[in-house]
Amino acid sequence: MSIRIEGSVDRGSAVEVMVDGRPVEAFVGESVAAALYAAGVRELRKSPTAGGSRGMFCLMGVCQECVVRIDGRLTPACQEPVRAGMAIELGGSLA
Numbered sequence: 001m002s003i004r005i006e007g008s009v010d011r012g013s014a015v016e017v018m019v020d021g022r023p024v025e026a027f028v029g030e031s032v033a034a035a036l037y038a039a040g041v042r043e044l045r046k047s048p049t050a051g052g053s054r055g056m057f058c059l060m061g062v063c064q065e066c067v068v069r070i071d072g073r074l075t076p077a078c079q080e081p082v083r084a085g086m087a088i089e090l091g092g093s094l095a
């Protein structure tokens, strides 16, 4: 079951992105954070100090809790639009 809103929602085209090497359906132009959330991903990385789970919080680019590695670059997932074929690595650290 999808948690996406169905019906009269305009979305970009469906594409596949790789998340830790596995294919995940996403839509061009939605945020990587939205795509990950829709795919059931809640833990994006571990805290570099205490080791606790970190995930999305503000969803507006302020908190940096959603930082993941996208195509080799540490990036806030909530600020990066989905592109076809992007490679997303979870578990990244800000260190």
Ligand code: FES
Pocket (backbone or CB within 6 Å): 055, 056, 057, 058, 059, 060, 061, 062, 063, 064, 065, 066, 067, 076, 077, 078, 079
């Ligand atoms: S959730 Fe806060 S910067 Fe992305």
